[in-house]
Each structure stands twice: as structure tokens, then as C-alpha cells.
Amino acid sequence: xxxxxxxxxxxxxxxxxxxxxxxxxxxxxxxxxxxxxxxxxxxxxxxxxxxxxxxxxxxxxxxxxxxxxxxxxxxxxxxxxxxxxxxxx
Numbered sequence: 001x002x003x004x005x006x007x008x009x010x011x012x013x014x015x016x017x018x019x020x021x022x023x024x025x026x027x028x029x030x031x032x033x034x035x036x037x038x039x040x041x042x043x044x045x046x047x048x049x050x051x052x053x054x055x056x057x058x059x060x061x062x063x064x065x066x067x068x069x070x071x072x073x074x075x076x077x078x079x080x081x082x083x084x085x086x087x088x089x
Contacts, residue, residue, distance in 0.1 A: 002040040007033050010050055011063040017079065018052055018061070025086035029054045034062075049073075055089050 010033060022029040032051040038044070049060040049069065059082070060069040067076045070085075077085055 004038045004040055006036045006038075008035055008047075008050070008063070009033060014061065014063060018082075021079075021083045022052075022054055022086065025054075025083045027054045027086050054086060057089060 010031060015031065018029060018031075030053040032053070034048045034050040037046045037048060047062070049062050052059040052061060052068075058071055060071075060073065061067075061079075066079045068079055068082050069076045
């Protein structure tokens with residue numbers, strides 16, 4: 001079984017929005033690109049979300065989405081609420 005990994009690039013407008021939010025919250029973010037993982041000769045694939053690390057917390061984001069997931073895909077907040085969340089922690 002062979003797993004094929006293709007790196008995804010951040011959507012430019014999403015990355016800019018995240019940078020602005022972090023700048024207003026006085027936080028320096030680290031951006032890590034997500035990827036698509038496919039199992040060769042099957043129709044199975046997994047989209048690994050982009051990661052934004054700020055204040056020792058990992059946030060997961062997907063291109064073309066307005067949601068930000070905190071640490072895992074269970075707890076989410078709106079992108080517009082991220083600045084307040086960063087100021088609280």
C-alpha cells in the first residue's frame with residue numbers, strides 16, 4: 001500500500017486575514033501548510049488542514065472556510081471570533 005502526499009498551499013486571502021487577526025491580537029503566528037493524502041489505487045483520500053500555531057495553541061483551518069478549529073476538529077469558532085479568543089488565552 002502506497003500513500004501519496006500532496007502539499008496544499010494556503011489560500012492567499014485566508015492567510016492575509018489570519019495575519020491581520022494575529023497582528024491585532026499582538027501574536028506572532030507560525031503557518032504550516034496542509035496536505036492531501038491519497039492511498040494509491042483506491043478512492044480514499046484525507047485532507048489534512050493547514051495549521052496555525054499561536055500562543056502554544058494549534059489552530060486548524062481549511063481553505064475557503066470561515067471556521068477555525070482549536071487543537072482538533074471537535075471545537076470550532078468563527079474566523080471573526082479568533083482575535084478575541086487569542087486575547088483571552
